[in-house]
Structure formats: structure tokens, C-alpha cells
Amino acid sequence: MTASPLSQVLKGRLLTFSDRPRSVDDTESYAYWAHGALAIQGGKIVWRGDAAKLPQVYQTWQVMDHRDHLILPGFIDTHTHFPQMGVIGSYGAQLLDWLETYTYKQEARFEDTLYCQTVANAFLDELINNGVTTAAVYATSHPGSAHALFEAAHARDMRMIAGKVLMDRGAPDAVCDTPQRAYDESKYLIDAWHNEGRLSYAITPRFAITSSPAQLELMQALAAENTGCYVQTHLSENQFEIDETLRLYPAAKDYTGVYEDYGLLGPRSLLGHCIHLSDRELGALKNSDSIAVFCPSSNLFLGSGLFDYSGMIEADIRVGFGTDVGAGTSYSMLATAADAYKICQLKGYSLNPFESYFGLTLGNARALSLEGKIGTLEVGTEADLCVLNSHATSAMRTRMESVNSLAEELFVLQTLGDDRSIAETYVGGRARKTSAI
Ligand SMILES: [Zn+2]
Numbered sequence: 001m002t003a004s005p006l007s008q009v010l011k012g013r014l015l016t017f018s019d020r021p022r023s024v025d026d027t028e029s030y031a032y033w034a035h036g037a038l039a040i041q042g043g044k045i046v047w048r049g050d051a052a053k054l055p056q057v058y059q060t061w062q063v064m065d066h067r068d069h070l071i072l073p074g075f076i077d078t079h080t081h082f083p084q085m086g087v088i089g090s091y092g093a094q095l096l097d098w099l100e101t102y103t104y105k106q107e108a109r110f111e112d113t114l115y116c117q118t119v120a121n122a123f124l125d126e127l128i129n130n131g132v133t134t135a136a137v138y139a140t141s142h143p144g145s146a147h148a149l150f151e152a153a154h155a156r157d158m159r160m161i162a163g164k165v166l167m168d169r170g171a172p173d174a175v176c177d178t179p180q181r182a183y184d185e186s187k188y189l190i191d192a193w194h195n196e197g198r199l200s201y202a203i204t205p206r207f208a209i210t211s212s213p214a215q216l217e218l219m220q221a222l223a224a225e226n227t228g229c230y231v232q233t234h235l236s237e238n239q240f241e242i243d244e245t246l247r248l249y250p251a252a253k254d255y256t257g258v259y260e261d262y263g264l265l266g267p268r269s270l271l272g273h274c275i276h277l278s279d280r281e282l283g284a285l286k287n288s289d290s291i292a293v294f295c296p297s298s299n300l301f302l303g304s305g306l307f308d309y310s311g312m313i314e315a316d317i318r319v320g321f322g323t324d325v326g327a328g329t330s331y332s333m334l335a336t337a338a339d340a341y342k343i344c345q346l347k348g349y350s351l352n353p354f355e356s357y358f359g360l361t362l363g364n365a366r367a368l369s370l371e372g373k374i375g376t377l378e379v380g381t382e383a384d385l386c387v388l389n390s391h392a393t394s395a396m397r398t399r400m401e402s403v404n405s406l407a408e409e410l411f412v413l414q415t416l417g418d419d420r421s422i423a424e425t426y427v428g429g430r431a432r433k434t435s436a437i
Helices: 080-085 093-110 115-129 143-155 179-193 213-225 239-250 257-260 279-288 295-300 309-314 335-346 355-369 396-400 405-415
Strands: 008-017 032-040 042-052 061-073 075-082 132-138 157-165 199-203 230-235 269-273 291-294 317-322 386-388 422-427
Touching: 008 093, 008 269, 008 309, 008 355, 032 132, 042 279, 061 213, 061 355, 061 422, 075 080, 075 269, 075 335, 075 355, 075 396, 080 093, 080 115, 080 132, 080 143, 080 239, 115 143, 132 230, 132 422, 143 157, 143 199, 143 355, 157 355, 179 199, 179 213, 179 335, 199 269, 213 279, 213 422, 230 239, 230 257, 239 257, 291 309, 291 396, 295 335, 309 317, 309 335, 309 396, 317 335, 317 355, 335 355, 386 396
Parallel strands: 008 061, 075 132, 132 157, 157 199, 199 230, 230 269, 269 291, 291 317
Antiparallel strands: 008 032, 032 042, 061 386, 386 422
């Protein structure tokens, strides 16, 4: 653990959301201060508003001046795989081939503790480079991989959700466990890390194909014994995956029905992809308050299909946005929003920029049931922030010459921006990208 951050004031343009913006004109859904100030103490926001109205008591505090930049809540990634850093951008396969050809071979390397530590640290540095302060992360089936990620996140005081992947069949032995090992190792990791500082555990069966009924049965018991933990898995990404799942679970009503039968749906269940769902399955997600996680970059890269974002919103199903690195091709949530926009266009829905940034911040905090802790600039919440520079590259500077509104600026940032547009990332009030305060 690092020492408690200094009391400080950040100056800049502040943007924070209170609800999902229905349009760019939905000014009720967000607050914006063109000359804002944010006072931080003990890792939490203690005041925010117009800089000219900064109370006397904060005026002697150290000031970080980000005046021309936008200060937003830190971005949240609700679905990513840290062990896949080594296979991001691997060519020419759809889901099941991609797993077999690249992913399982790469994940086998995580038997090595030192390798786990090296990649875990590199991964968290990459998140910070991209303004991402919280993520829901898959490790590998090796408990050491999850342990290394928790250890590295704890050292940075990051709010992080992660779990060891559970898989006992349909993949090489080097990446498989057994039902009992899956239970015992998950239990050990829950005891060691769940609610330790800002960390939470996610029970993480990879997907139904690689978990036997015996394993899912034990995971049901584990989830029932640890109701504060998350459950994260994949659902209905690709037609071959769906067909194989139904072959392996012939008694299930459908793919969603497999998880339903084993009690794995619920308000803390993060279901990656959810592309090819029937009305019955959508109803099951809604009734259980499960979360559909939209991973646009990955869905385009693997040719998996087009997520029905507006349909999910209409059906009142909670939606998270995720990178799904390494099938997703960028660590950047800006790039993720850009790809989400393109998929929504193909589905006949224009995702407005305010809605995108709501999704990356408060929307994702709600998806993780963490509203009130992260995802806004509200007083009392944790000071996880990203500072955005919409003039970071020459192409952006040229484009910004003809930008006349905040909505346009946000859209340019998501379309042309990347890690270079993240001027700073604060984790618990501490600058983590460019310097240590
Ligand atoms: Zn995934």
C-alpha cells in the first residue's frame, strides 16, 4: 500500500453524469463546469464545482492545473483478460479457433509465477496509460495468475475485480483444473483477496463449453456461499459456440438456460457478449438483473456479430462496456466507444457521445453495482479520475479547429483519441500516469 495521498485541488473542465443521456440535448443527465475545481483528500472527492466558488478552506491546498483539459471519472472496463496481452492482434480466426490456436497456448505460460507478476504489472500500467482505473479481469486457471494481479492492483491501490478462470474440459491440460481444484483454489483466493482494500473477487467459469456439469455445480455452491462475489463468464458470442454448448448441455432450454440452471445469473453476474439471444434469454437476463457486457472491438475482430445495444436498453437490461482484450484490439475505452458507435450504426441506432461517456463511467459503475463509490465526480466518491486532452495529436488539433460544442469534442476524442489523449490518470487521488505525487 502506498501512503495516503496529499490534500489537493485539481483545476480543469469537469464532466460527470447522473443518468443515461437520451440525446445530446439531455442536459439534465450530466453536469459540466468549464472552469471547474475538484478538491481531494484521503483519496476521496471532498468538493467539486466552479473554481471561482472554491471554499476558502481548500484554497491553500496544492493545485494541479489541468485547466484546458477535461476531467472525468476514471474509465471502467467491465470485461478484459490480462493474460492475453501476448496474443492481442492475432490473425485469422473466429472464437473457438482463436482460443485453440493462440489463447490456450499463451495462457499455459501462466504456470510460471514470475511471468504472472511481469504481465500483471504491465497490464495495470497499460490500464493507467489509458485512463482505466477499474476493470473486471479474467486471469488464467492458474491461481498464481489471479494472485499476481491482485497483488499488483493492491500495490497501486486500484479498485479491481478479478478471478481465476475455471475450466475442466475441452482445452489442453496445461490450462485446465478440475471441479474440486476450481472450488478450492477459488475459495483460497476469495479468502485472501475479496474485500481486501479495493479488491473484489469474481467467480470466473470461462464459458459453458469448458466447464463440466460437475464444475458448474460446485461453482453454484461457491457463489451461494459467497454472495458478495461477482460471477463473470461468456454468453452467446458466436454460433459455433452456441451449437457446441447446446450439444454439451442438451437438457438446457438454451445457452442462457445453462447458467440459469446452475444459479449463476444475478445482479452481480457479468455476461460477456450476449449477441445472439432469444426473447426468452433476454427475459432471463432482465428477471435476474444480470449484466450484458458489450465488447464491440472484440465482436468486430472475431466477426462474432452485432450486439443489440438499443434493444438491451429498451428491454431495461443493464449494459456494461468492455474491451475484451486480447480478442478486443485496444486497451482504450475511447477506442471501445468508437467501435460501439459503429456497431450501433449498423443496428440503426446513433449512440450519442454523452451516452458513450456515461457508459464508460457511471454506466459501467452501475453495471458493477459500484455507484456511489466510483464512476462520478460526486462528493464522497473515490478520486479515480482521467484527464483528457482533445488536442493530443496533430490530427486532433486540426480537427478541433472546427469543433463548436462539448458533444463534438467528446466525439472527436473517442474517434481519434487513444492513450496519448489521456493526460493523466488519478487512482485514489494519486497521479499515476506521468508522476507520483
Ligand atoms: Zn472475454
